[in-house]
Amino acid sequence: MPEPTLKRSLSLPLVVLYGLGVTIGAGIYVLLGASAGRAGIHAPVAFLLAATAVLFSAISFAEMARRYPVSAGEAAYVQAGFGLGWLSTLVGLLVVAAGTISCATIALGSTGYIREFLDLPASTILLAVILLLGAIAAWGITESVLVAGLFTIVEIGALLAVIVAGLWTDPGIVTEIPKVLPAPGDAAALTGILSATLLCFFAFIGFEDIVNLAEEVKQPDRTLPRAIFITLALAALLYFSVTAIAVLSVPLDELAASPAPMSLVFERVSGLSPWTITLIAIVATLNGVVVQIVMASRVLYGLARQGSIPAVLGRVNRVTQTPLLATSLVIAIILVLALAFPLEPLAEMTSRIVLTTFTLVNASLLRLHLRDGALRRIWLPAAGCLTCLALLFGTLR
Numbered sequence: 001m002p003e004p005t006l007k008r009s010l011s012l013p014l015v016v017l018y019g020l021g022v023t024i025g026a027g028i029y030v031l032l033g034a035s036a037g038r039a040g041i042h043a044p045v046a047f048l049l050a051a052t053a054v055l056f057s058a059i060s061f062a063e064m065a066r067r068y069p070v071s072a073g074e075a076a077y078v079q080a081g082f083g084l085g086w087l088s089t090l091v092g093l094l095v096v097a098a099g100t101i102s103c104a105t106i107a108l109g110s111t112g113y114i115r116e117f118l119d120l121p122a123s124t125i126l127l128a129v130i131l132l133l134g135a136i137a138a139w140g141i142t143e144s145v146l147v148a149g150l151f152t153i154v155e156i157g158a159l160l161a162v163i164v165a166g167l168w169t170d171p172g173i174v175t176e177i178p179k180v181l182p183a184p185g186d187a188a189a190l191t192g193i194l195s196a197t198l199l200c201f202f203a204f205i206g207f208e209d210i211v212n213l214a215e216e217v218k219q220p221d222r223t224l225p226r227a228i229f230i231t232l233a234l235a236a237l238l239y240f241s242v243t244a245i246a247v248l249s250v251p252l253d254e255l256a257a258s259p260a261p262m263s264l265v266f267e268r269v270s271g272l273s274p275w276t277i278t279l280i281a282i283v284a285t286l287n288g289v290v291v292q293i294v295m296a297s298r299v300l301y302g303l304a305r306q307g308s309i310p311a312v313l314g315r316v317n318r319v320t321q322t323p324l325l326a327t328s329l330v331i332a333i334i335l336v337l338a339l340a341f342p343l344e345p346l347a348e349m350t351s352r353i354v355l356t357t358f359t360l361v362n363a364s365l366l367r368l369h370l371r372d373g374a375l376r377r378i379w380l381p382a383a384g385c386l387t388c389l390a391l392l393f394g395t396l397r
Helices: 012-067 073-082 085-114 122-139 141-169 171-180 187-204 207-216 220-249 252-257 261-270 275-305 324-340 343-372 379-394
Strands: none
Touching (some): 012 073, 012 085, 012 141, 012 171, 012 220, 012 252, 012 261, 012 275, 012 379, 073 085, 073 275, 073 343, 085 122, 085 275, 085 324, 085 343, 122 275, 141 220, 171 220, 187 379, 207 220, 207 275, 207 343, 220 252, 220 261, 252 261, 261 275, 275 324, 343 379
16 A cells, blocks of 8 residues: 555645634733733834744745745755755754744643633643643644634634723723833833843744645645735734733733733723633633644654654554654653743743744745845845844843
């Protein structure tokens, strides 16, 4: 019998839902309070700054995905640009590390919401969450993305409910939005914004995961670039709007200290019980766990297929048509990380790894343009390199 391969079944709407699921659930539900704690009322600006830094890299990823629509995309892009097998393998492993650490971060964030309903130890909740969602990820790609897509629709609806409730309760809040902008020359505000930007960058991590579904997407050369830009634009709009409502409606010290910040914001702006939003926040964070497990396992699969790591991790199960061994390894790593580290250090660690990967992908596209003599196109990947490096080194403490 021929060796089984991944199933090419995903269309643009499903890919966008996948991208939004991994992006939005991880970002706003988990890190809203932490970002407000660092940047204060200027937290929305930190989200916009992070979106700007991400945009240049998104353009590079879109072009690379069109050129090389394969799993373990980042590794393939760096191989194409630099021709160094060791560097390509390193980038692939960095992507896996970022995915597993990010997943552990999201799982930790979910416990704060789940414990609003269940008086259980955090470690017990973590174990149950990761194992259950790992089983869904191993089930099948179409099933996994459909589950993630349904979760994503629910969580976006909740964010829209917070925005509508905030505007309905206080229509004048729109005129207060200029307050989120820092005064020119306010060094303390700028320092807080820059510190929060690294956390906010974590909130946009997800669009690049789309490229690792390349071998399971219909018409990947067209679908992947479109999905990247749609995901990034919708995430940026939702983040800014929700964060602005939050910092203008809730005392900043309460917002920063809350283990379930989105529930707190909804309760304050609507006057209703927060239990509905809390349930949706649980769905949102769990969604992020599913999609990150899928992404990390596909990168391991792609690296194995490229001959960079043991071939056994590239085996596809005939029944599920998923890489079960790679998925199991990812789940085990996530469990260790989630049980051993707190949330904010994991989020920062993820951001630094992803910024390093983005820098290398931008540099690869820059080299390809120079090699092809396309000098007029080098400024975009060059800008991507510079923004990533500035954010990476500007936040070192």
